[in-house]
Amino acid sequence: MTARNIIPLALLGSTALALVMPTATHAAGFVEDAKVTLGLRNYYFNRNYLNGTDPLIRGERQGQAEGWTQSFILDARSGYTQGTVGFGLDVLGLYSVKLDGNRGAANTQLMPIHDDGQAADDFGRTAVAAKAKISKTELKVGEWFAVLPILRADDGRSLPQTFQGAQLTSGEIDGLTLYGGQFWKNSQRHDASREDMTFNGVDGDDFNFGGGEYRFNGNSTMVGVWHARLEDVYKQSFVQLTHSQPVGDWVLGANLGYFNGKDEGAAKAGDLDNKVYQGALSAKRGNNTFQVTYQRLSGDTKFLRIDGASGGSLVNDGFLSAFDSPEERSWQVRHD
Known part of the structure; x- marks a missing residue:
């Protein structure tokens, strides 16, 4: 059983805005268009293992995974300075404190786990990204909570995952948005360090991407x-x-998608072969949405995504499972 409570609070004071306030006289848009929010997330996690499915932690059966944390998520985003090229800065401050959970917390992924099997008392990190904009094209370099169809940061525990890299987004043509970039490192949701990106535990090199909508x-x-x-x-x-x-x-809504994945270059993770066919049909009236989905995987490999990243691009991705194993088929009838 899992539960979480997220309470966003708008910070309007000059003290918070000072985090991203430049001294240049042409910085009116930088300050006036700034947005700062503070999220307070109190998170309790409890997972009971049945029928001997509990993992061995340092030679001992875990039995259950349990933890409780209080997290603070400061999201400060400036506007852009005036001029032909506008400059800005985004800052994401992340901090989480353990309220309860020690050896039994090893598989909650709420906190980092020390070598002795104990959960850390607290952890956090600061992600900073510089940005520049000309016309309808933006360049962003640094670290942030990236959400792309082919790379989605996971926000399913105490603190969100972040990626470090560079991204160019262009909307110069009406209706068309183009994306391109490269990510070098990531910090997973229960880690304060910045590590190479992996798949199935195998280190990869840079993550390159391009797309258009x-x-x-x-x-x-x-x-x-x-x-x-x-x-x-x-x-x-x-x-x-x-x-x-x-x-x-x-x-009435429809969401149809197709993924096709293979091994690449030196194929450090071996031969890979994955295809995903998926579709979701929905009907919404007022605050009620009814949805029917179907998701089918084929090939010998699970869905290809960076370790620790969200499977949110899959129509049947849920809080407990993404249903993304080799040859797995799943369907869903849902009301929100």
């Missing part, structure tokens, strides 16, 4: 095409089609 029909329809490579480990392509259609008081 085209929206038309009054933004009701979107076609997306993406390609990514974890150098010397895997390559992956993704094609997506989404559409929403008002019908009276209802809004």
